[in-house]
Amino acid sequence: MKERSAKYGIGDVVKHRKYPFRGVIYDIDPVFANTEEWWLSIPEGTRPSKDQPFYHLLAENAETEYLAYVSEQNLVADTSGAPVRHPQVSEIFTRTRNGSYKMKSQSRH
Structure with a gap:
């Protein structure tokens, strides 16, 4: 698999192209890095390519908040x-003036 550069960065707010949810990116995998079982649970006709960045989101929809993994x-x-x-956004990020999020500094021990 050939890696591609990520289009979005940590702290960016994104939304799903097809489904009604959005979230803030807290981690990025340069290529698919989840289980094969997870991969196969996606309907074959909509299964995305593995050789692209996948994003970990602190996600929300109209009803709830959750973690999402999205191509x-x-x-x-x-x-x-x-x-x-x-609820985890404020633990990890501070909000910037432009509406994106910046990771909080982590204290060193």
């Missing part, structure tokens, strides 16, 4: 400017 081809930038309400 780059299924994401677009969320330009709404609305804050992400996932």
Whole structure:
């Protein structure tokens, strides 16, 4: 598999192209790095290619907050400017003026 550079970065707010959820990126895998079982659970006709970045999101939809793992081809930038309400966002990030998020500094021991 050939790696590609990630289009989005940690702290960017994105939304799914097809499904009604959005979130803030907290980690990136340069290529698919989940289980084969997870991969095969995606319907074959909509299964994304493994040789692209996959993003870990602190995600939300209208009903709940959760963690999501999404291929780059299924994401677009969320330009709404609305804050992400996932409860872990404030533990990991501070919100910037432009609506994205910046990782909090981690203290060194």
